[in-house]
Structures are given as structure tokens and as C-alpha cells.
Amino acid sequence: MDIVGRNSILAAQGTSHTRLKSFITRAIDQPDALRRIAIKVQPRVASALRSWAEKGTVVAYNEVKKVTFENIGKLFANLEPSPVLDTLDEMFDGMLMGIRSYPINFPGTPFHHGIQCRNKAIGIFREELERRKMYQNSDNTTKDVMDGLMLLKDDEGKQLDDIEVIDNILGLVVAGYETTSISITWTLYYLAKYPHVLQKLREEHMPLRKEKDGEFITSDEITKLRYTYQVVEEIIRLANIASTIFRTAAKDVEYKGYKIPKGWKVILWARYLHTDPENFEDPLCFKPERWNEPAKPGTFQVFGGGSRICAGNMLARLQIAIFVHHLAAGCKWELVNPNAEVTYLPHPKPVDGVEIAISKLGFERTLVEGQENARGSVATKVALGPLQSKVKEASQPSETGMETSLINALSLIDEGEVSIGDSGQGNKVQNGSNDNSHLADLLPRSGSRSAVLKPCKLLPNQGVIRWVISIKERVESKPLGIKS
Numbered sequence: 125m126d127i128v129g130r131n132s133i134l135a136a137q138g139t140s141h142t143r144l145k146s147f148i149t150r151a152i153d154q155p156d157a158l159r160r161i162a163i164k165v166q167p168r169v170a171s172a173l174r175s176w177a178e179k180g181t182v183v184a185y186n187e188v189k190k191v192t193f194e195n196i197g198k199l200f201a202n203l204e205p206s207p208v209l210d211t212l213d214e215m216f217d218g219m220l221m222g223i224r225s226y227p228i229n230f231p232g233t234p235f236h237h238g239i240q241c242r243n244k245a246i247g248i249f250r251e252e253l254e255r256r257k258m259y260q261n262s263d264n265t266t267k268d269v270m271d272g273l274m275l276l277k278d279d280e281g282k283q284l285d286d287i288e289v290i291d292n293i294l295g296l297v298v299a300g301y302e303t304t305s306i307s308i309t310w311t312l313y314y315l316a317k318y319p320h321v322l323q324k325l326r327e328e329h330m331p332l333r334k335e336k337d338g339e340f341i342t343s344d345e346i347t348k349l350r351y352t353y354q355v356v357e358e359i360i361r362l363a364n365i366a367s368t369i370f371r372t373a374a375k376d377v378e379y380k381g382y383k384i385p386k387g388w389k390v391i392l393w394a395r396y397l398h399t400d401p402e403n404f405e406d407p408l409c410f411k412p413e414r415w416n417e418p419a420k421p422g423t424f425q426v427f428g429g430g431s432r433i434c435a436g437n438m439l440a441r442l443q444i445a446i447f448v449h450h451l452a453a454g455c456k457w458e459l460v461n462p463n464a465e466v467t468y469l470p471h472p473k474p475v476d477g478v479e480i481a482i483s484k485l486g487f488e489r490t491l492v493e494g495q496e497n498a499r500g501s502v503a504t505k506v507a508l509g510p511l512q513s514k515v516k517e518a519s520q521p522s523e524t525g526m527e528t529s530l531i532n533a534l535s536l537i538d539e540g541e542v543s544i545g546d547s548g549q550g551n552k553v554q555n556g557s558n559d560n561s562h563l564a565d566l567l568p569r570s571g572s573r574s575a576v577l578k579p580c581k582l583l584p585n586q587g588v589i590r591w592v593i594s595i596k597e598r599v600e601s602k603p604l605g606i607k608s
């Protein structure tokens with residue numbers, strides 16, 4: 125609590141807790157709020173997925189964190205991406221490490237660092253509060269959670285102090301940032317591991333995407349997607365992000381013949397509940413269909429329960445479902461390390477942070493796939509989906525075999541404008557170099573379409589480099605990376 129703050133909802137008790145809980149639930153977790161939030165967060169999600177697809181290979185956890193934090197900044201304090209938001213992101217990382225460490229406030233310890241990060245974050249939010257006080261609307265309208273907290277009054281009409289407002293913003297970010305980021309990371313993992321589930325999701329989302337014709341999905345539409353709901357519940361059951369829940373016995377309690385005396389600390393081991401075959405058949409299997417039936421009472425405690433139940437549980441579900449929508453209807457991706465081990469502390473996640481090779485559905489083709497030869501050049505086979513008919517066999521490997529085959533293939537696709545994307549990670553390309561920007565000079569540059577070429581790393585077939593080409597309609601400005 126020294127790091128999150130003693131005034132935060134996470135620490136508050138009694139009427140103060142009830143008042144804060146009711147405000148926060150209204151602000152972020154009820155249908156009206158969720159409607160507004162769904163519209164606010166989606167542009168960032170859609171643009172993040174576009175940028176991942178352009179990069180070709182990304183570590184999902186790192187990228188999801190960025191977009192989640194940008195959305196949190198907007199929702200809680202109307203902050204746009206900026207150096208200040210980046211600093212806050214760093215401060216929250218430090219605070220989270222501190223919260224999970226021994227509370228030894230001594231220079232060099234994570235706890236001490238967490239306190240320093242808290243103080244720096246307080247400084248930033250204090251400035252924001254002062255700015256708002258100067259420009260406060262006369263009609264008291266609220267654009268975000270911080271505005272709402274500033275206006276919140278107790279029974280005697282007293283408003284929260286500055287530090288109470290700030291502690292609650294800190295508490296919400298601490299409770300919602302990492303948890304949401306990890307659950308979305310697991311979403312990418314499970315959907316890649318279970319393609320039949322992704323396929324069923326596509327069947328649910330594609331028609332909707334078509335019908336919406338470029339507009340974003342609404343939270344009301346999301347609540348009608350039955351299979352999506354089942355997938356989300358199954359992801360959060362298996363992800364077990366909050367593996368334990370703490371309570372203190374308020375009075376002597378008798379449980380299954382054991383007496384728990386008043387004042388004792390009790391830990392509910394939620395991960396055990398969620399993976400107990402008594403509660404869930406074949407519990408370690410990812411089976412969204414199990415949610416055709418509700419869980420047995422008391423066996424599904426992902427968000428805790430009672431008066432302390434998670435204040436952002438519907439918001440978390442909504443954010444996962446929004447990602448599911450944009451991923452299922454717009455992307456395809458593979459796990460780079462499908463057998464990565466899972467670490468469990470501080471939260472369960474695959475050790476590689478879920479590295480994925482990702483591209484946009486329908487806009488990219490696997491262009492050239494071939495065995496690397498002794499010189500590190502690749503060019504044996506052209507594999508194109510719908511464009512196959514326009515492509516002939518690539519030329520045989522040679523000193524410049526890879527370039528030649530790509531150029532041949534491209535020239536057959538369309539007269540196109542071509543830029544070379546970054547070369548991905550760990551790929552050996554022509555002459556063992558990772559810099560393939562020289563290829564830009566060799567490729568055709570006219571017409572209304574542009575293409576980005578990227579080799580993407582595929583570990584399962586060592587020695588094979590697959591080139592991904594993203595073809596885009598040309599926009600007014602010149603696409604980045606084109607040499608003229």
C-alpha cells in the first residue's frame with residue numbers, strides 16, 4: 125500500500141470504499157461507460173495491429189502493453205502518447221516491481237525504487253490536476269476518470285483531496301494495466317495454438333466486419349457474440365492472471381471441519397480452483413465450448429468476489445473481445461516459439477513474451493519460400509495465394525538469386541511501387557547481411573500500389589526464410605522507406 129497509496133480503492137474500507145467502488149464501477153464497468161470506451165480504444169488497437177503487421181515479427185506482450193497503456197492514459201487522465209506518458213509507463217513498471225518485492229525501503233531495493241517511481245508519478249499527476257483546476261469547465265462535465273474523481277463528494281459534500289484523486293488513478297492503473305496486457309497476450313497465444321477456435325471466431329466476426337464497412341464494432345454488438353464470450357471466459361480461466369486472492373477472517377469461521385480464527389489471513393488459490401478436474405472437465409484443455417454451461421457456483425474466481433470483486437472485470441472482458449474482433453477479422457499470425465516455457469512469477473506468461481509472425485489477412489502473401497543455400501541466398505519456390513496465377517517459378521539460386529526471384533515475382537504481381545521493410549530479427553539474407561535496403565533500388569517503382577517486403581523468422585523450419593509482402597493501395601504521401 126506504500127506504493128499504490130493508502131487512499132486508493134485497493135486500500136479503502138467501509139463507506140469510503142463503497143463510494144469509490146460505486147463511482148469507479150459507473151465510470152469504467154457499466155454498459156454506458158463500456159459503450160464509450162469501446163469507441164475510444166479501438167482506433168489504437170486497429171492501428172497497433174497494422175503496425176505489427178508491417179513489422180512482421182513482434183513480441184506480443186511488449187506491443188500489447190504499449191497499446192493498453194496508451195488506452196489507459198486516455199481513459200483515466202486524457203493523456204495522449206507523449207514523452208510524459210512514456211515516463212509514466214516506466215514509473216508504473218517500477219511500481220509493479222516494488223509491489224511484488226519485500227517491503228525494505230533501502231536504496232537499491234525494488235521496493236525503494238517503487239516508492240521513488242510512485243513519487244515521480246504523483247508529481248506528474250499533480251501537475252495535471254493543477255492544470256485542470258485552472259481550466260475547470262463551468263458545467264462540470266467529465267471527460268475521463270480523473271475529472272470524475274475530482275468531482276466526487278462524500279455524504280457531507282466534501283470533495284476528495286488531490287492525493288486521494290491521484291492514489292485512485294495509481295490504484296486503477298496498477299490493478300488494470302498488467303492484468304489486461306497479459307490476458308490479451310494469452311489471447312494471441314491461445315488463438316494461434318488452437319486454429320479451429322480462431323476459425324470459428326472468424327465465422328462470427330467476418331460477417332460483422334463486412335456489414336460494418338469500416339466502422340468499429342460497438343460494445344452492444346460484442347455482447348451478442350456468443351462464441352467470443354466463451355473464448356474470452358476460457359482465456360481468462362486458463363491464464364490465471366490473479367492466481368491468489370487474499371482475505372482476513374472478520375470473525376471465527378468454520379470451513380469443512382476446520383476453524384479459521386478471527387484475524388487470520390486466508391489465501392484463496394484461484395489457479396487451483398480453475399484447474400481442478402472436479403470443477404472443470406479436462407481442465408488444462410482450451411475448450412471455449414465448456415462455457416455452453418455456466419461454471420459451478422464458486423468455482424470461477426478470476427475476478428474475486430463479494431464487495432471486493434474486480435472493479436474492471438467487464439472492462440477487461442471488453443478489451444480482450446475487441447482484440448479478438450480485430451485479430452480474427454483482420455490478421456493471421458503464428459507463434460515463433462510454439463513450445464516456449466511458461467514463467468509463473470509475477471504473472472503466468474510464456475517466457476518469450478509470445479513472439480509472433482503476424483500479417484494482415486488478405487493484404488499479404490507469402491512470396492518466396494525456399495531453402496537457404498550455402499551462401500545464404502534463398503530462392504527456389506514462389507508460393508502465392510490468390511496471386512499465384514500471376515507468378516511463374518522464380519529464377520534459380522545464384523549470387524543474386526534472391527533478388528532476382530523477388531523481382532520476377534513482383535513484376536508479375538502488378539506494376540507496383542516497392543519499399544523494403546526492416547529486415548526482421550535474426551535473419552540471414554543475401555551475403556549474410558541483415559540489411560536488404562539495397563533491394564529497393566532494384567524493384568519497379570510506378571503505379572498506385574506499394575509493397576513492403578519483409579523476411580520473417582520461422583523457427584520450426586530452420587534454414588527457411590519466408591518473405592512476406594504486404595501490398596497496399598498508395599496514399600497521397602510517399603510510403604516510407606522508398607528510395608528516390
Ligand code: HEM
Nearest residue numbers: 299300303304307365366427428429432433434435436440
Ligand atoms: C483480466 C484482467 C483482470 C483480472 C484477472 C483482475 C483480477 C482482479 C482480482 C482477482 C481482484 C481482487 C478481487 C477480490 O479481492 O475479491 C481485482 C480487484 C480489482 N481490480 Fe481487477 N482484474 C483485471 C482487470 C482490471 C481492470 C481492467 C481494472 C480497472 C482498470 C481493474 C480494477 C480493479 C480494482 C479497482 C480492484 C479492487 C476492487 C476493490 O477492492 O473493491 N481490474 N481484480
